[in-house]
Amino acid sequence: MSTSSQLRPRQLAGLAAVLAFVVAAGGAASPSAADSPRSGGSINIAIVGDPGTINPLKDGGIADNYVSELIRDRLVCSGRDGDIVPCLATSWNTPNPTTFIFHLRRGVKFSNGAPFTAADAKYTYDQIAFGKNSDFNGAEGPIKGTRVIDDHTFEIDLSHPDPYFLEYMSLNSDMGIIPQGWLSQCGQNCDTTVVGTGPFTVTEWVKGDHLTLQRNPNYWDSPRPYLHQIIFKVTPDPEAQVLQLKAGAADILFQVPFKDLQSLSQAPGITVAKHGSGSMTEIIWNNRVAPFNNLKVRQALSYAIDRNQIGRVAMYGYADPMTDLLPPFHWGHDASYPAPTYDPNKAKELLAQAGYDANRPLSFELRIINNQDFIDQATLIQQQLQQIGVQVKVTPLDKATFLAPMFFTKDAHNLTWQAGLERYTFGADTPSIVWQTYDTGSYINFGGVNLPDGVKDSTLQNLIDRAKVETDKTKAKALFAQISAQVDKDALTVRLPWQNNVMAYRNRVQDFHVLAAFEYPLQYVWVNDGK
């Protein structure tokens, strides 16, 4: 006989049915555990070399950027598509073209627990822009002065309007904020330790081996970061990096040689992903020396190079057609700009007009940095030009030997090279790197435009001068297109297809993506190890 505390069979069945319904309904409504970011875990990222330094006042090279952007936040950041988004500043206004007022995020702390205020922002910008120990003194935009309005309001004043200043701030990891007085506190360790408000902190750095970041428990964008640890492993050889990824010793490769992308995409447990394109390789003619001081020669070679084939073959299809000078992610990019024409017959005709034929063939030296991607592209260019009777000698060099004679200096040694293949990776310095390449007197005006003995083009210089200060984006975009057209009219360079941003990573890595300008926001990444 049952008591009042016991359930009858019919009641039990009903309860079981209700319970089953609740479980099923709950399972259907909520995401599975595998889809939700989970805190914890560690990843290894293979990098070619150490950052030279993570001292915010020193230029440590490209590897410095990977690390710095994870340790130090900027006032404004770059979004997925290159748009400017709030970061340590939640909003900003410009009461006049030379003044920027930033309203700072409240409740933010540095990794050492100290609160972030406007005084820290002022200290950072004063050190970067005016500090005698700064590599960037005077090079980070026309900053005239800074001012603390209150604890959460900070002002930057420029010496003249710079329509690209905010964009530059959003993309430049050198402008990450450091605590007030840090330089006087870091002692002998300024080059290897830094404190920031970013998602990670540096806990160990064994030069030549690895650099370890740990989660910053004070990070303002909680619950991120999800990862507890990131280890940057120094793996100098790109092939060794690929093998480490396949073996599981590395979880992410930021850059993969084109020729390995296919085998990686077919390897189990590995994802190859591309996101936009932000690198451009171009052949730079030294137009101060023969034969490239001849417009017809430059035009002929431009017609003779099949850029689509280079994208298909040397870049293994990870390329977008070349258009104007600005990368596709940038607002100034003109997708309707006409692609260059491939016409080998026209090329031969122009060469003949320039006085070159089978009896007097054109030959020149093409210098490249000793890197497999450059070797592949240069070899294909050599083959293409051979079809119109042009002999190209490809000379691989180390970076210093390649670059040294190309910088503009007052002495003549930059006349010793004829043509060079160089890659530009666009980021914070877009679009300024575009006009610096052609700006009279610019250190990187490799081709020698408007220099003594170089191509004279006052129209191009005039367009560049106007684009530098144009605040209306529509007008600026039109100026960029005109600059591109003028560069192409003079055939100053040969731009190869835009290279895709391609990364390879192991499937345990979730939510890994790259921002438009080669930034890797690893605070969003989490690992799914199937537990």
Added chain:
Amino acid sequence: MWTYAARRMLLVVPVLLGLSILVFLLIHLAPGDPVTVQLGIHATAETAARLRSSLGLNAPLPVQYALWLNRVVRLDLGTSLYAHAPVAELIAQRFPTTLALTVASILLSLVIGVPLGVVSATRRDGIIDNVGRLFSIIDVSIPVFWLGFLLILAFAIGIPVFPPGGSVSEYGPIALVLPSVTLGASFAGIVVRFTRAAMLEVLGEDYIRTAQAKGLSTFAVNYSHALGNSLIPLVTVVGLQVGVLLSGAVLTETVFSLPGLGLLMVGAVAARDYPMVLGTVLFVAVLVVLVNLAVDLLYGVLDPRVRYE
């Protein structure tokens, strides 16, 4: 012998001085400088000039050399222009890996090469001799980096027994297995050939016939009498190889991402890191001198007829 050794050590000073001047000139004559490498295409005339000044690169070369030498005589190798850390500290970090790799690979090459060379010589023109000679030819023909990649594919990815690369601090001593096998196997072929050649020469000597006639065992004749008297050329070539390896096996370190002296030196040259280049060259030069001295002294141990003057 000690007088001889001391005299040899004193000769190190002018050797190092001459070497430092030569390397200093060569690295400064190479196109580009640390500023070129560090700033790259993001350089402006102002930032380049400022950085050059802060690195002391504007001073005349003799002044730069004198300043460097002044530090070195006080055992200060300076600070790396790229890594911003003391050169001596970076060398000290890297050297243990290089030393371990050197010792392991030399031992492996001797363990493989010497017995094979002895058997090859004692069974001349037999199957083992032919196999040994074929092995040594193939072995010296295989590029080191290719062998390294092959071993990674086989034993780190195909059958994941060993790590695909990385340092001892990350994986422990097992990180040195595949690199040591790569280097050791590469040198083993040379050991086989030298051992065989030296053994063949000795085996033809009268005292070997005498030993055989006295009824000594084959093992005693081959290993005690013949091999013992064949070691001098082998010690010479091993000593040379030790000197080469202690300066860093760059290809092996690259393939296996081992942070050794080789990569440190190559990286320093590429970065035009002048203090690092000079510091590592000096360090390696001292090591090579010491190894050569050890080899010379070992001759006296192996052959009592050797006298030091």
